[in-house]
Amino acid sequence: MLNYVWFGLVAIAFVTAIFTGKIPEVGTAAVTGAETAVNISLGLIGIMALWLGIMKIAEEAGLIKLLARIIKPVTKRLFPEIPPDHPAMGAMLLNLAANWLGLSNAATPLGLKAMEELQSLNKSDDTASNSQVLFLAMNTASITFIPATIIGIRVAAGSKDPFSIIATSLFASTCATIVAIITAKLLGRLKVFKKTDPNIAVIEEPEK
Amino acid sequence: MSEFFLEVLKTISNWAIPVLLVLIPTVGFLKKVKVYEVFVEGAKEGFNVAIRIIPFLVAILMAISMFRASGAMDIFVSFISPITDLIGMPAEILPAAFMRPLSGSGTLGIITELINTHGPDSFIGNLASTIYGSTETTFYVLAVYFGSVAIKKTRHAVPAGLIADFAGIMAALFICQLMFGQ
Numbered sequence: 001m002l003n004y005v006w007f008g009l010v011a012i013a014f015v016t017a018i019f020t021g022k023i024p025e026v027g028t029a030a031v032t033g034a035e036t037a038v039n040i041s042l043g044l045i046g047i048m049a050l051w052l053g054i055m056k057i058a059e060e061a062g063l064i065k066l067l068a069r070i071i072k073p074v075t076k077r078l079f080p081e082i083p084p085d086h087p088a089m090g091a092m093l094l095n096l097a098a099n100w101l102g103l104s105n106a107a108t109p110l111g112l113k114a115m116e117e118l119q120s121l122n123k124s125d126d127t128a129s130n131s132q133v134l135f136l137a138m139n140t141a142s143i144t145f146i147p148a149t150i151i152g153i154r155v156a157a158g159s160k161d162p163f164s165i166i167a168t169s170l171f172a173s174t175c176a177t178i179v180a181i182i183t184a185k186l187l188g189r190l191k192v193f194k195k196t197d198p199n200i201a202v203i204e205e206p207e208k
Numbered sequence: 209m210s211e212f213f214l215e216v217l218k219t220i221s222n223w224a225i226p227v228l229l230v231l232i233p234t235v236g237f238l239k240k241v242k243v244y245e246v247f248v249e250g251a252k253e254g255f256n257v258a259i260r261i262i263p264f265l266v267a268i269l270m271a272i273s274m275f276r277a278s279g280a281m282d283i284f285v286s287f288i289s290p291i292t293d294l295i296g297m298p299a300e301i302l303p304a305a306f307m308r309p310l311s312g313s314g315t316l317g318i319i320t321e322l323i324n325t326h327g328p329d330s331f332i333g334n335l336a337s338t339i340y341g342s343t344e345t346t347f348y349v350l351a352v353y354f355g356s357v358a359i360k361k362t363r364h365a366v367p368a369g370l371i372a373d374f375a376g377i378m379a380a381l382f383i384c385q386l387m388f389g390q
Contacts, residue, residue: 001366002350006271013274020279033273037265041258049254054232056250057243061236101224111349112257112356119357127361128354136353137368140309140346141376146217147341153320154337155214159328163213164388168334169341171383176343176376183371187364196363 044108051109055091064090078181079131081121081199088117092135099139102146111139124198130188137184141176144169257356264355268347272310281306297381298332305339309346309373316340334388338380343373 017026058064068075068089075092076084091114098107114135122129128136147169154162187193194200236243275281281303289299297305304318319336326332346369354362 001364002360002362005347005366006267009271009275012280013271013278016278016280016283022278025277026274029273029277030270033269033271034266036273037269038262040269041262041265044261045255045258047254048257049251052254052257053247053249053251054229056246057236057241058232059250060241060246061232061239063232063235101220103221103224106225106228108352109254111353115353115357116257119359122357124361126359128359128363128365132354132357132359133363133365133368136349136365137372139353140344140349140369141372142344144341146221147337148217148221149316150319150337150341151214151217153316153323154328154333157323157328157333159333161329163217164329165334165337165341168338168380168383168387172338172342172376172380175379176372179375180368180372184364184368187368190364193364196361 047105048109048112051106052113055094055110055113058090059087064094066090067093078134081129081131082118083121086117086121088114088121088131091117095139096143099142100145102144102148107142122198127196127198129198130184133188134181134184137180138177141173141180143173143177260358261352261355264351265348268351272347276307276311276314295381296385298335300326300332301335301339304336305377308339308343308377309370312345312348315345331384331388335380335384338384339377342380343376346370346373 013026017023064087065085068085068087071089071093072084075082075089082088091110095107095110095114098110115132118129118132118135122132145166147166150165151162154165233243236246284306285299285302289302292299292302300322304315304322307315307318319340322336323333328337350362350365350369
């Protein structure tokens with residue numbers, strides 16, 4: 001899927017640029033994009049190390065498992081592939097909680113930790129498991145109680161009611177999350193995607 | 209009232225991280241975890257994870273930057289605006305809505321401009337804020353999250369993420385029409 005999207009973006013950009021006369025800009029943009037990507041990644045090193053260190057303490061202290069156990073009733077339905085007490089559950093909850101509070105700096109490292117835990121249960125090295133897809137979809141829809149950035153911009157623009165959008169954002173992101181869960185679950189049942197499910201494919205292999 | 213609310217939000221934002229950074233090691237210490245050694249052990253991975261993301265993020269950001277620079281978005285918006293007019297979606301919002309899954313900083317730029325030109329309390333200002341506050345940059349999350357564990361075949365993650373974004377934007381439009389009316 002990403003093959004099509006990626007090629008589509010590049011091809012459309014090139015063809016459009018011929019007509020809009022922006023070929024040089026497109027070339028520059030590709031290089032700047034690559035630079036930005038490296039800067040973002042390198043910028044993550046410090047904060048990643050910090051949160052992974054803290055998470056390791058939380059793990060050894062049994063906090064992650066404790067969290068996993070608390071949310072077990074919800075997660076065992078959402079993530080049937082994951083053992084209910086698995087640390088992946090605790091890490092996912094921490095990531096979602098950071099999103100709720102609008103702490104995007106902490107949310108990314110915690111989310112990556114959760115991804116790593118989910119990967120430890122994935123039988124494939126390069127293919128996403130159903131749990132990983134669902135977790136990602138929930139993250140792109142991210143419920144937020146405190147959209148701090150946008151409130152800041154509204155205050156700066158002299159809004160009379162900068163918080164009026166908290167309720168609307170919460171509503172919209174809750175809808176998006178529900179749709180994300182349903183879509184990820186339903187699409188996972190489609191033949192095209194079921195065929196590539198790394199955790200089913202392995203079981204089917206001996207039949208050959 | 210508004211002032212008080214702002215203070216509460218600021219306090220939560222300011223306190224959440226320092227509290228976590230003390231709370232977790234405290235529990236660890238009380239449970240006789242060798243906090244310093246364990247922290248260093250965990251932190252070691254930080255470098256590798258960040259480096260692993262690079263190729264994925266370069267690929268995604270290169271394509272998105274090219275797309276943005278080509279002006280394809282403007283053409284796309286002019287094609288689609290007759291349809292979105294029917295559901296009461298202001299044409300001014302469209303670039304922000306389509307940019308949302310592609311680029312966080314790009315969307316923030318567009319939205320800041322919308323808020324400043326139309327006013328933060330206008331319908332457009334409120335709708336733009338709601339869209340920004342309720343969705344994430346899907347392709348960035350995709351590249352970073354899957355990149356960190358070297359997943360290349362993302363299966364149904366792209367359609368699921370985009371459908372969720374679409375639902376979020378539609379829900380934002382619906383609730384803003386209800387609450388802020390035109």
